[in-house]
Amino acid sequence: MADRNPYLLLGVDYGCPPDAARKSFARAARRIRRAGTTEITTEDLTWALHEIQHEDGDPFDAVDLFRVPANPDVFTPAGTGLFAPPPVPLPRATVTTAADVDTLVSGLADDVSALLGAAAAHLVRFDYGYQTPGGTRI
């Protein structure tokens, strides 16, 4: 027979903190009463709570008690919905003005001006306005 497991007895996830275990006591008592089981008694629950509250060391370092669940995440369905609404963004508190748009256009103009300034010298061929006897503009 396996060792008595206080977490299983109390119906809490393995490694559950003592405070949470204490809060689960009443729920566990209701569960066993509702199920009508004789396998677990209130004394068992009391013992289990005592064991958890006086756990020596980190339970996640132990290898002497079976861990249920191994992966608690799978018991909590992920996703938003009726009972898990998504985060609520803060309502907007500003209004966009013409000055704001001017600031934007000014920023664009500054960028284009800088681009043009850097490119212009390479774009234009500066002629003296003369022509060679062969007809080439210089």
Add this chain to the structure above:
Amino acid sequence: MIVGHATAGHNLLLHDGQVVVLPNDALPAPAEPELTGMTAPDPLSPAGRILLYATAVSAGAVSLPWTADLLLNHAFTVISAAPWFSRAAAIDVLELGRPDLLARCGLNRTEIIWLTLIHAARRDDPAAVVDAAAALPPDRYRRKIAVLAAFTGRIEHLPGAAEKLSGALRAFAPSDPLAAALRRRLGTTDTNPAQRLDDLALISTRLCAPRQIIQLTGLVSAVHADPDALALLGPRGRLAVTHGGGHTPGKDCGPVAVDTAPLAVLDDLIDRGTLKAETLSGTTRRTPERIYLLGRLAPEQLTGEQLDSLGHRDEAIRRTLATGQTQLSDEDRAAPMGRHVTALDLILRRRHTAVSADDVLPAHRQAAERLVRMLRGSDDGQDPATLLDEALLSDRSTWLPLIGLFGSDRLHTNDPGSAERCSEFYEWLALVAAREHLFLADWAAGVAAARRCLDLATAEPIRDEAQNLLACGLHHLGDHAGALRELESAIEGEYSVALLANIGVVAARLDPERAAGHLARIVREAPTAAMRVNAARRALDMWRSDATNVWQGEEGAQLQLPTVLREPLRAVVTERIDIDDFRAIAEAMALFDPVWLRAPGSLAGSPHRNSLEARYFVARAEDGLLPVVEMFGTVKAWDTAPAWLGDARDKLVDDTIEFLIDHINDPDNAAGVIAKALVEQVRGLAPRARVILALLAVATLTYHLSEQDLEISDLIIELFNTHERKIPALEPDEGKVPANLAELCVRRIALNLQQARGNELESMREPYNTALTVLDRVPRGTPPWFQARAQVAEFVAACQRTRTQLRPWLRRLADADVRETVMDFLERCHEVELRADRVLQN
């Protein structure tokens, strides 16, 4: 060098500076001096070559017999003789980079300025361009406007440029939009950002700028610009384009000027989904604005304090709901999210008739209505399992509340169609049901539910957990091998510390050999040193049995750790572990892996290598127990020593006493040696234990020596006497065993001494008899007579010593048989002594 042409031939400049005319057929062969660090442009004018070499001489690019000035004088003489070559000569000097020579080319002033302007433009010298343009007549040379436009981005930053150019630009502004645009750019007339952009569009077009730049010169065109054009923009330009809708919502628009953008503009971007929360990292905006933007972009990242500072109650209430709380304050219940949570609270309390759909957030209203319908149906007696529909189950947030409302058993369906349509829900439901059964210690039902889940589930995380629950049930039902199979199967995929730990739990129920392999894996792979140590201790416990009794557990002590466990344990014992764990593991290794533990350097890596624990257990790992006793002997103050060490000492004492009492008639002296060493070297033993150990040592060693036909040493007798004297000082109820042992010691000592003396006398018997014969036959006073008499005297002395030594023990002997034996021996000894003495008297 040829410096001109004449009707009779060519003008040739000689090395001495003289010019002579040579007929064409008398010219020497042409030679081109090589120029160093200078390129030679093709000359346009007849003086081009002379100008080239004059410039080369000035620059040191060539060594010629003429000065540069001499050559220049000849060059411009040629030009003045042929003025139609003036412009060609001007081009030549400009190509040679000598605009300073323009004035000697015979051109008018404005043309020289124009050429200077173009030359400056070609050299990319904006300041020189401005100066030259300003020097030209304002209303002439229209092309200067285009040249200035090419430098528009740079001349507007030149000090005084606007003033210098104002006349020229004003003159052309009415007729040339480019001039008007330049005036605005130089700030000589009013403008606005939109006009600036229009001016840039005009300039770009006139300069035939690349497509990418032209696309960016209007807000609308920039919004639709090609990606390679947008890539040219900086953060401010990108912000304008992004704000204009130039990026796909939700797609990263690249770094925009978040630090300087108007807050409303960022709000616009947030509303369009083109700004991400990550963009805010590292921003230098004021803290209130940063928090505001974070609240707009990623409210879930706000701290509680930040939420309060923003007064964002809806998000605060949502977080309260996420913790499972549905009870709110009156103020919070009035907020939209508060009304939603209150509606949920009513549903969870089965007061669904009081729920108003308007209170539920619009996005979740349909799900709430479905759930309320299901509750009403259940109230009407319908089976909840038949009321479930796909639409409701598509909202996963309802799964846990559904179990809370109806219980996992009532939601279970036997309809394969439903199970298939909503397989994810039903496999999850089976998983939850399995866990519920395990919580009720209904192992068989838990096993069945876990198997039901495995029949449905395909996702690895669900299957792994189902196998874990199945293993738990099997483990509690006693099927440890089956449980181990499930766990090993589950851990094949994604690594899980919990599954690994459970393997250790189950393996401990198997035989030690199989368990060792599984526990060794945990010792090797566990993520924390504490978990590795726990697994190691659990593995070692299997080997411990009762072999810790050092005298009785010799068979156990010969056990060796399995190879699979040995190396992980050797590794973990040198880790930075708790001293209690170190003690437990070192203790077991002293028992099961002594050869490694006692090897020098084995514990060198351990932080506890110099601890009492290390010294003690390395001593334990040595052959025999004397090293342990020696280690105990180094402890000077046992009252301050750790309890475990005192316990170890007392256990060794107790075990040794027990063993010696059980083997009191065993001729082996090993335990006796340890007992003697304990008495002589170790401080702090209990008085009774010390007396008993000493007496047992005396009894055992004396018996051993007697068996070897050897006489005990005075040290053993002294050991006995010293500790026998202490017996009366013991408590009355503690003295019985020591007294009995003392009696045994006296008996064994007396017999040993009798045996020793008997052997001595026996060894003297033949020389003594020979001496008697000699005394009878040789004359008195002769050397043989004296020798024989000395021999007899020696025999007498031996007899007297025997009596002297044994008589005290005779008085202490309580055992009648032994006493009689010793008395007989002494009487016989006395008789032969008298006879020998008479011989001496005669």
